[in-house]
Amino acid sequence: GAGVSQSPSNKVTEKGKDVELRCDPISGHTALYWYRQSLGQGLEFLIYFQGNSAPDKSGLPSDRFSAERTGGSVSTLTIQRTQQEDSAVYLCASSPAAGYGYTFGSGTRLTVV
Amino acid sequence: GENVEQHPSTLSVQEGDSAVIKCTYSDSASNYFPWYKQELGKGPQLIIDIRSNVGEKKDQRIAVTLNKTAKHFSLHITETQPEDSAVYFCAPRGADGLTFGKGTHLIIQP
Numbered sequence: 072g073a074g075v076s077q078s079p080s081n082k083v084t085e086k087g088k089d090v091e092l093r094c095d096p097i098s099g100h101t102a103l104y105w106y107r108q109s110l111g112q113g114l115e116f117l118i119y120f121q122g123n124s125a126p127d128k129s130g131l132p133s134d135r136f137s138a139e140r141t142g143g144s145v146s147t148l149t150i151q152r153t154q155q156e157d158s159a160v161y162l163c164a165s166s167p168a169a170g171y172g173y174t175f176g177s178g179t180r181l182t183v184v
Numbered sequence: 185g186e187n188v189e190q191h192p193s194t195l196s197v198q199e200g201d202s203a204v205i206k207c208t209y210s211d212s213a214s215n216y217f218p219w220y221k222q223e224l225g226k227g228p229q230l231i232i233d234i235r236s237n238v239g240e241k242k243d244q245r246i247a248v249t250l251n252k253t254a255k256h257f258s259l260h261i262t263e264t265q266p267e268d269s270a271v272y273f274c275a276p277r278g279a280d281g282l283t284f285g286k287g288t289h290l291i292i293q294p
Contacts, residue, residue: 075227106284113286114228114273162227170281171216175227 073097075176077163083182084153092148092179096165103146104173105138106162114162120146121169153183186211186278190285198293203264205288207274208256216277217250217257222287223270232259264292 076095084090096103105117116130120140131137135153140146150157160180164173187210197203207217218233234241234248234257241248245264250257257276261268269292275282 114284116284119281164227170277172230172233173218173220173228173275173282175220175229177225177227 075163075165075174077161077176077179079179080177081180081182083184086155086183087152089149089151090153090181092150092161092163092181094146094148094163094165094176096144096146096163097167097174098144100165100167100174101143102166102169103140104164104166105146105148106164108160108162108178110159117148117161150181153181155183157181158183185280186214186276186283188274188276188283188285190274190288192288193286194289194291196291196293197264199264199266201264203259203261203268203290205259205272205274205290206256207258207276207285208254209276209278209283210255211276211278212255214255214276214278217248218275218277218282219246219248219259220273220275220284221270222273228273261290264290266292266294268292 078093101122103120106114118138119127135151138148160178162178164175166173189208191206215236220228221231222228232248245262247260271287273287274285
């Protein structure tokens with residue numbers, strides 16, 4: 072596609088439920104990143120995929136968070152047993168080479184009630 | 185890891201005036217210096233970037249200047265317009281990839 076697509080755009084879930092957030096990167100982009108942005112705050116790095124290499128998971132805040140990238144394309148971020156502090160906008164970005172020219176999606180706004 | 189500081193956190197300027205946002209970084213091996221603009225409800229968008237072998241780059245009303253010795257780079261916006269109102273992030277590329285600053289909220293006063 073022409074840009075990075077994220078779905079859903081909004082998600083409201085009950086505390087304790089699991090959620091899955093999806094990211095479709097730009098075709099041909101080998102690098103894919105997930106960030107979290109709380110209201111009025113900066114971007115918090117979560118996880119980074121580069122080609123077929125093992126992902127850099129150093130930013131995941133707890134073991135309730137996991138992500139996978141199938142076939143080097145679509146990525147899914149899963150949050151298990153959601154907590155209210157997980158409420159934020161989750162942004163996905165892709166780039167043709169590691170660390171250059173990120174293109175971001177519009178994000179998924181997650182609200183845990 | 186890279187330490188990035190961005191100043192100011194909020195900047196209010198009159199329409200038509202210039203705005204300057206500064207970003208300092210710690211990793212002397214950083215070699216790529218982009219600026220992103222984030223409008224309300226959208227993801228950040230790359231607006232200008234510079235590589236370490238260049239001191240300045242311009243694109244119409246925006247420019248980025250780099251001082252590698254002092255480890256800082258700045259975003260300059262001239263003749264500001266209402267549509268420039270947004271949050272701006274610097275994101276120098278170090279050994280660990282891009283590290284984003286905390287953002288500058290630019291407000292254009294009519």
